Amino acid sequence: MRLRVDLVPQENLSYIDVVLVVDVIRATTTASAFLEAGACALYLTPSLESARAFRDDDVVLAGEEGGLKPAGFDYGNSPREAQQAPVGGKIVVMSTTNGTRTAHLAARSAKHVLLASLYNAHAAARLAHQLATEEVAVLCAGKEGRIGLDDVYTAGVLAEYLQIMGSYELEDGALIALTTRRTYPDPLEPLHLSAAAAALRQVGLEADVPFCAQVAASPAVGVLVGRVGEALIFERAQRSGNNA
Structure with a gap:
């Protein structure tokens, strides 16, 4: 089995099996938090405009523009806010600058797409191993086309967990991610050093960073189950012999 890490999204990438999409600060962390709060599904859209098209009584809009909640949206992209949001039984439509667009890139070719972060790292790695x-x-996801230290570190944590569960042939990207993971024993350090954290400090949302640095605190993994319009539909993977 191969273990591959792509450090930044590129249009020419394609996938043959399972992809773990990582935008640890903050989209994939926030996705797990919404699922924990009881959202029945997440609709990930490639733009704010396509998200607004889903506005309905049983739908809430969440996302960010420049790190902040977009005009007309119910929630921003804060996992702290998402965890407490009254979204039980509702669809959460999400659109973010990096994470949701990266999920769309993965979904072009992959058999399975999962939303992964430090927050759900154990559960996400376990499900990926079972499906692959x-x-x-x-x-x-990186940050606006550039490599993100926070996401590379998270990829290294996921790679470590995957290696515990099975034997993998490591490609160079995976080796880079593992080296990054071993450089920083405390996950909060690489996250704080990242450009994504710096951007949050500029808009007063730096309290989201320690939340995103929690490792394996959640069992909630979003898995791609279909599409509607321009949205990818993710639902929470169920605990069973075949799921996390």
């Missing part, structure tokens, strides 16, 4: 037949790939 040829390859597990980790796709880092």
Whole structure:
């Protein structure tokens, strides 16, 4: 089995099996928090405009523009806010600058797409290992087309967990991610050093960073189950012999 890590999204990437999409600060962390809060599904859209098209009584809009809640949206992209949100039984439509667009890139070709972060790292890695037949790939969202230290570190944590569960042939990206993971024993350090954290400090949302640095605090993993319009539909993977 191969273990691949793509450090930044690129249009020419393609996938043959399982992809773990990582945008640890903050989209994939926030996704798990909404699922924990009881959202029945997440609709990930490639733009704010396509998200607004889903506005309905049983739908809430969540996302960010420049790190802040977009005009007309119910929630921003804060996992602290999402965890407490009254979204039980509702659809949460999400659109963010990096994470949701990266999920769309993965969904073009992958058999399975999962939303992973430090927050759900154990559960996400376990489900990816169970689903994979040829390859597990980790796709880092980065920040606006550039490599993000926070996402590469998270990919290294996921790679460590995957290696515990099975024997993997490591590609160079996976080796880079593992080296980054071993450089920082405390997950809060690389997250604080990242450009994503710096951007949050500029808009007064730095309290989201320690939340995103929690490791394996949640069992909630979003898994791609379909599409509607321009949205990818993610639901929480159920605990069973085949799921996390």
